[in-house]
Amino acid sequence: MAEKFRVEGLNKSYGSNVIVDDLNLEMDEGEFLVLLGPSGCGKTTTLRCLAGLETPESGLIDFKGRAVFHSDRRINVPAHKRDIGMVFQSYALWPNMTVRKNIAYPLKVRKMRDAIDKGRVEEAAEMVHCGHLLDRYPAQLSGGQQQRIAVARGLAARPDLVLFDEPLSNLDARLRDQVRTEIHRLHESLGFGAVFVTHDQSEAFALGDRLAIMRAGKMEQVDTPQRVFDNPGTEYVAEFIGMSNRLELHRSAQGWRTKSGVDLDLRRDVPDVEGVVARIWPDDVELYRDADSVPTGMLALKAELLSSEFGGRHYDVVVAAGPEEFRLRANSALHGAWLRQAEEGEPVVIALRPETMQIYPLGAATPVVAGAA
Ligand SMILES: Nc1ncnc2c1ncn2[C@@H]1O[C@H](COP(=O)(O)OP(=O)(O)OP(=O)(O)O)[C@@H](O)[C@H]1O
Ligand SMILES: [Mg+2]
Numbered sequence: 001m002a003e004k005f006r007v008e009g010l011n012k013s014y015g016s017n018v019i020v021d022d023l024n025l026e027m028d029e030g031e032f033l034v035l036l037g038p039s040g041c042g043k044t045t046t047l048r049c050l051a052g053l054e055t056p057e058s059g060l061i062d063f064k065g066r067a068v069f070h071s072d073r074r075i076n077v078p079a080h081k082r083d084i085g086m087v088f089q090s091y092a093l094w095p096n097m098t099v100r101k102n103i104a105y106p107l108k109v110r111k112m113r114d115a116i117d118k119g120r121v122e123e124a125a126e127m128v129h130c131g132h133l134l135d136r137y138p139a140q141l142s143g144g145q146q147q148r149i150a151v152a153r154g155l156a157a158r159p160d161l162v163l164f165d166e167p168l169s170n171l172d173a174r175l176r177d178q179v180r181t182e183i184h185r186l187h188e189s190l191g192f193g194a195v196f197v198t199h200d201q202s203e204a205f206a207l208g209d210r211l212a213i214m215r216a217g218k219m220e221q222v223d224t225p226q227r228v229f230d231n232p233g234t235e236y237v238a239e240f241i242g243m244s245n246r247l248e249l250h251r252s253a254q255g256w257r258t259k260s261g262v263d264l265d266l267r268r269d270v271p272d273v274e275g276v277v278a279r280i281w282p283d284d285v286e287l288y289r290d291a292d293s294v295p296t297g298m299l300a301l302k303a304e305l306l307s308s309e310f311g312g313r314h315y316d317v318v319v320a321a322g323p324e325e326f327r328l329r330a331n332s333a334l335h336g337a338w339l340r341q342a343e344e345g346e347p348v349v350i351a352l353r354p355e356t357m358q359i360y361p362l363g364a365a366t367p368v369v370a371g372a373a
Contacts (some may be wrong), residue, residue, distance in 0.1 A: 003029045003064055005161060005193060010059035012042075012049055019045045019215030020056065028209075029064065029160070030191045033222075036233040036240060037214030043197045045216070047163045050195065051086055052079035073252065080109040085154035085192070089166040092150065093138040097123065099149050100134040106157045115157070121207065125151040127186060144175040148173045155190065162195040168290040201242050205229065211235045235360040238279035243355070245326045245356060260322025269352045275362030284356040286327035287317060287335060288349040298351040303308060305346040308339045315339050319348055326350055 005027040012020035019042045027033050035043050045315045048054040050061060052068065055076060061069040068077040085106065103121045107113075112120070125131045128148035138146055147167060154162050164183070168176045184207060187194060198204055204211055205225045212222040213236075221233040232238035239246075249256040251274055253261035270276055286298070294300040303321035314329040315336065328350065330339060 004062075005029070005031075005064065006060070006062040007050070008060040008062075010046075010049060010056050010061065012045055012054060019217055020049060023059070023218055025212065025219060025222070027193055027195075030193050032187055032194045032207060032209045033212055034208035034210070034225075035195055035197045035212050035214060036082045036199070036201070036204050038240070039199075041214050042217040043214060044165055047086075047165055047195060047197065050161075051084050051163055052077060052082050053197070080106075083157075083159050083161070085157060085159035085162040087150050087154035087162065087164045087167045088361050089169055093146055093153070095138050098135055098137055099141070102138070102149060103134075103153045103156050106153060110157055112157060124156040127155070128152045128182060131231065141321065144171055144179065145284070147171060147175075147179055148182070151186070153180070155186065155192065158190070159192060159193070161193045164194060166197050166199065169199065170358060176203075183207070201240075204241075213240055219265060232279070232358055235277055235279060235358075238341075238358050238360070243279040243281050245282065245285060245328075247278040247280065247352070247357070248275065248362065249278060250275045258301065258322065259324065260301070262299070264300055264354065266357070266359065268359070270359055271361055273361040277360045277362050278354075278357040279360065280352060280357050282316075282327045282329055284353065285326050286351040287319075287328055287330045288351060289338070291349050294351045298353055303348050303350050305342055305344060305348050307344065310336075310340075310343060319350055321350060323367060 007023060007025040010020050010023040011018070023046065039045055045054060049056045056069065056071070058071040059069070060334060063083065067073065067076060068082050074248045086116045094105070097105070100121055103124050104116055107116050107120060122131060122134065125134055128151050130145060130148050133141060133145060133149070141149065147170065151167065168179055171179060180203060194209060210222055211225055211228050213220045213228070215236055221228060221237045228237065228241060232241060232243065248259055252263055255265045257263050258275070288294050291302070301321040303319040303326065306318040306320055306325065308315045308317045313332050315332060317328050317330050317339070319326050328343050339371065
């Protein structure tokens with residue numbers, strides 16, 4: 001219990017807007033938690049509360065048995081005494097300080113003179129392959145170098161917990177992969193705990209020991225990437241991790257009926273509701289040119305082509321099946337020849353497997369788990 005990092009009943013408002021809403025969270029020592037959620041849901045505000053840069057109205061933040069914030073006991077430990085490192089989206093290096101001084105800054109405010117004398121600043125710069133840049137100013141560095149220095153600065157004091165607020169989003173795709181791998185490697189070797197905010201689902205799946213999906217100031221689901229992937233607890237989570245296709249179904253004599261009047265058997269028990277929403281990964285929607293080609297056991301829906309974009313080995317295709325749009329990936333080798341010339345409005349057929357769908361009661365606002373087999 002004492003080794004955990006714990007947040008209980010945290011509340012933070014700006015004026016009458018509740019931003020962090022009775023938030024609870026628990027992390028093990030050294031755990032890498034990825035925080036995902038749409039813009040404005042309160043991710044940055046949550047990190048700023050943890051770091052001590054914002055003062056919540058109420059709640060508890062306990063760091064391995066030591067309360068750093070506790071409204072009831074009027075505890076509010078200042079930021080530099082919380083043993084927390086921070087890496088932000090915009091590198092936020094001090095422009096008038098050299099790289100050396102930037103990295104030394106958190107050591108100085110913590111009065112870690114010894115560590116500076118023993119070469120901690122140089123060591124932190126080496127960790128991110130920037131040992132040769134110590135005497136430069138931020139303006140003399142590339143974006144990737146600046147972000148690496150920001151990582152070195154966040155880790156230099158060897159904090160137990162490091163907060164990353166979209167640290168890779170300003171980098172181009174190749175650099176993002178590189179710096180992401182470096183952060184992953186540093187986490188493995190140094191063992192710090194991390195809360196890492198990202199908008200990028202693949203980044204979240206790749207880095208997280210656990211994912212926390214946030215909605216309007218609360219945690220909607222906190223679980224391992226595999227379990228979130230296999231069983232997103234709510235429709236909101238399913239959509240947020242990339243299950244972008246949504247099929248609304250209503251009970252019928254035959255089982256379930258789509259809005260365009262096609263019947264299907266969901267082949268599983270469904271809670272006692274009149275309507276459900278099926279969420280489906282783009283990868284689980286197959287494209288055919290006519291209904292006769294659809295394998296038995298799959299649900300065929302007539303559709304029309306809206307757009308297709310070449311993506312190398314696949315085409316990203318959007319179709320409309322009645323009132324609902326579906327995104328799918330069509331294999332270029334199978335479909336490239338005709339998709340290249342296909343026009344908008346061309347009739348197609350999409351095929352779905354009920355087993356790959358996540359089913360949620362229609363209109364349910366609260367978590368309901370009705371996982372696929
Ligand atoms: N200092 C402030 N004063 C008033 N409102 C604020 C302040 N800081 C943030 N907000 C509001 O709080 C809400 C949450 O902001 P926050 O920055 O935490 O969102 P976020 O989840 O980090 O979003 P993004 O993904 O866009 O970075 C937003 O509606 C924002 O406008
Ligand atoms: Mg933010």
